[in-house]
């Protein structure tokens with residue numbers, strides 16, 4: 001009965017790792033998926049996470065019962081405080097419903113399904129380009145998908161004018177997907193002044209912001225600074241959705257831990273919204289897993305562990321920034337033609353190199369370097385040892 005089933009295409013991001021794993025070359029380098037690696041090229045489990053896990057193992061009262069449909073209560077409360085600030089008026093007024101979800105993807109999907117059933121304008125606008133999974137998540141959730149201009153390839157920066165024009169002509173009620181910080185894949189973020197203009201436009205045109213916050217703390221190294229754009233939108237009293245992921249900032253990739261918050265107009269509305277989020281979640285996966293959320297809650301409520309986490313987070317962010325400088329310097333040294341200053345100007349885990357598909361393929365074939373076909377490289381996958389290999393490959397691709 002399944003003989004007619006066609007082979008699906010590999011995922012453009014996760015498929016890169018599949019191809020990388022099959023390559024026997026000793027010099028192979030995976031700069032595809034946005035996952036942090038140490039200087040030695042190894043995945044990292046943070047000390048704060050290890051300690052939290054030890055506490056959980058030692059605690060005999062910590063059992064493996066089902067969580068409620070909406071997840072671990074402490075985790076939800078602390079996640080909202082991390083995103084919006086503990087003194088956020090929306091938290092103090094109980095206007096936020098937060099549910100634990102399966103990392104960023106699950107949070108976006110639950111939010112998308114909720115909007116498809118309960119929002120009068122089920123159209124969502126994405127920046128061009130955006131994370132490849134956004135289209136799939138929201139189309140599957142039943143929303144119609146539109147684009148707004150974001151990245152300008154000629155300046156390798158933000159097309160602010162195009163963004164304002166496109167959002168300015170979006171119909172009232174349309175949902176606008178915004179990357180809270182460290183835009184994926186471009187590494188280009190609006191300035192705070194530009195955020196303020198975006199906020200005014202969104203509010204005056206009655207659009208609904210939906211923040212994807214996958215890199216809080218990874219852009220600047222500060223959790224509060226990276227949450228600033230989201231908090232600006234909460235401070236004006238308006239509504240929004242926010243999806244949080246702990247994959248990158250706590251290195252909890254495979255634990256699939258995240259949260260969806262819906263900031264509502266009143267506590268009464270928030271209560272009803274939460275009841276509908278539970279209606280979305282129950283038939284999807286019943287209730288979320290307990291382990292990752294317990295790790296996060298343990299860290300967020302313990303001053304020492306929290307402090308240790310912020311230091312480790314800063315260290316990861318700083319290492320990525322140092323990789324940007326090392327790659328930029330190496331390209332200067334090899335005399336690679338072109339302006340590569342965007343490598344040091346872009347923010348977060350990724351550099352949107354500007355390399356085209358043919359150059360990406362060349363680097364893959366000749367240098368065993370793996371990246372997404374759009375020329376995005378994960379700076380977090382690079383180390384002092386591998387920078388020269390990448391610089392030589394870019395040089396050969398550009399001059400070849």
Ligand code: LMR
Pocket residue numbers: 013014032033034035131133184
């Ligand atoms: C990425 O963009 O590389 C990450 O967000 C991982 C993923 O799931 O795509």
